[in-house]
Amino acid sequence: MITLFALVLLGGIGALLFSWSGLYNVAASKGHWAITRWFLHFSLENSVETHALPIAPPPLDDTAMVYRGLGHYEGGCKPCHGAPGEAGNPITKQMLPQPPHLPDHVASWTDSELFWIVKHGLKYSGMPAWIAQERDDEVWSVVAFMRRMPDMPADDYRRLARNDMMFDPEQVEETADLIASAGPVGDDLLACGRCHGLRGEGGGAGAFPSLAGQKADYLYEALQAYAQGTRPSGIMQPIAAELDSATMRRLADHYASLTPPAPPTLAPSDRAALKLGETIATQGLPDQGVPACATCHAGPDAPVPDNALYPELRGQHMAYLMQQLQLWKDGKRGGNPLSDIMAAAARHLTAEQIDAVSRYYGSLPPAGGATP
Known part of the structure; x- marks a missing residue:
């Protein structure tokens, strides 16, 4: 045991002296030894696999999620990881490790592993963690897009990422x-x-x-x-x-100052949901502790509230309203002096009620906009 301890101690002292000497070349242009490169990749892959095991992916076929992930990928990911038909910025070719061209490598990871990497980043690689750790919905949107990316034609990517x-x-x-x-x-x-x-x-x-x-x-x-x-x-x-x-x-x-577009015309099958949404908007749900939305947000027959920090909801995209209400319900939305009011109201709404009131406001002509 004494001999073993002495060998460990001498090894530690030797490593410290080698580090102190500065002989190890930390230049990105130098590259790693083959054994070092293998060990780092081996450690990375096993670490990601282990930490991603308890993560259960949600459905990733929501078109809005794919668009949201694509919108972020264009500005936040493409410079390093490239895109369909596009290489990353030439500067990234001199990074160590070099960021992979993701359209060619996404298939190597599961949905849960991609989520873990995007959310938590990777040490010693320049891959940052997600800046808003509570926004798993945004991270899953990026994963939803990346899952579609390998089969996306380059022209389609450019058209969608940069607006038609x-x-x-x-x-x-x-x-x-x-x-x-x-x-x-x-x-x-x-x-x-x-x-x-x-x-x-x-x-x-x-x-x-x-x-x-x-x-x-x-x-x-x-x-x-x-x-x-x-x-x-x-x-x-x-x-x-x-x-x-x-x-x-x-x-x-x-x-x-711009004129908002007219909302889409909804099918007759949406009328029951619209009726429930109108009830929530104009009367609230007193038994559930949900006040009428019209108390703060203008409706067809409601006056526009004086408070400039109450957003205009009429004619807003239904899917966006649903997402925001869910964020309020989950306690992941803030940034407004009136946040406590909205969080308390949304907390008691069911998924059906969120759908209904979002559908109702989405069907209304926007303030100053055209009627469908």
């Missing part, structure tokens, strides 16, 4: 005029427009909210909340954090 209108050759002139007419905020619209549209129409099967005609003060405060992290979002916070206060105000005023 912005890169449609037949509408280039119209797009350029629109950006030029926006004045100082024109350049920033290119980033916002990928998800929210240059005219603030939103979309992506309800993945992204319509911003056109929304209250300017609400949009400004939302950007502030995203930037400060009080409204958690691993998708929006990195974007908002790069904007100064004046730019946020210009963007908010620009989108508030």
Whole structure:
């Protein structure tokens, strides 16, 4: 035992001296020894597999999830990991380890493993953890998109990731005029427009909210909340954090000045849900402790509340409203002085009731917009 202890001690001293000497080359241009590279990959794969074992994936076939994940991937992942038909930024080729070209490597991991990697990141690789750890829904959206990515044609990826209108050759002139007419905020619209549209129409099967005609003060405060992290979002916070206060105000005023699009016409089969949604919106559910939405949010016959921080819900995408109500219900939405009120109201709503009231507000003509 004494001999073993002495050998361990001498080994430790030798390792410390070698480290102190600086002889080990830490340059990324040098690369690893083959045995080191094998050991690191072996450790990584087994660590991810072990930690992902208890994770149960949700259904990943929701189109809105795929669009939301694609919207983030274009700006947050593609520079390092590439995309269909596109290599990553050349700088990443000199990183150690080199980020994999994900369209070719996604199939190597299970859904649970992809989720764990995106949420927690990887040490010693430059892969960061998700900035909003409580937003598993955003992480799963990225996984849902990555699962579709290997079979996605390059042209489809470019069209979806950069917005049809912005890169449609037949509408280039119209797009350029629109950006030029926006004045100082024109350049920033290119980033916002990928998800929210240059005219603030939103979309992506309800993945992204319509911003056109929304209250300017609400949009400004939302950007502030995203930037400060009080409204958690691993998708929006990195974007908002790069904007100064004046730019946020210009963007908010620009989108508030636009005319929102008309909502879709719903099928007759939706009438029962619309009736329930109207009841929740106009009368509330007193037995469940849910106040009427119209107390704060304008409806067809309700006056517009004076508080500028109450968002306009009329004509908003139904899928987006459902997602936000679920976040309120789960206690994962904030960033507003009135957050406690919404969290308390949403906590008592069932999935059917969330669907109904979202469907109701989504069917209404938006303030200042066209009637379907």
